Amino acid sequence: MIAAASVKALSGHRLAVEFSDGTRGVADLSEHVRRPPFAALASLDVFRNVRGEHGAIEWPTADLGVATEAVYALVHGLAKPNTADQARENERRMRKSSGPA
DSSP states (O other): OOOEEEEEEETTTEEEEEETTSOEEEEEOTTGGGSTTSGGGGSHHHHTTOEEETTEEEEGGGTEEEOHHHHHHHHHTOOOOSSHHHHHHHHHHHHHHTSOO
16 A cells, blocks of 8 residues: 655645655645644644654644545545555556556
8 A cells, every 4th residue: 555755744735745656746735624624734833744654644733644545646636545445546557657658
């Protein structure tokens, strides 16, 4: 299963994320922080305290985390997975699209 290798808060409730498969990108979470359970992240001071711990994306000061698989899908313009099989399919699609031409 995909993991976050590194994560950094950017301006405007965005995250720069590098994943365990070597892909990277920016996830815009500005719409997500407007509603529960992520409303605590609307505060930029809280949002900036994001951590990548053991492959997970977490905000310890808010006692919140977000599914790495969902962020992976957001970064790569894929459907948000609702099951482990869907998450694996997203990873397979990215491997296929970034493979040799």
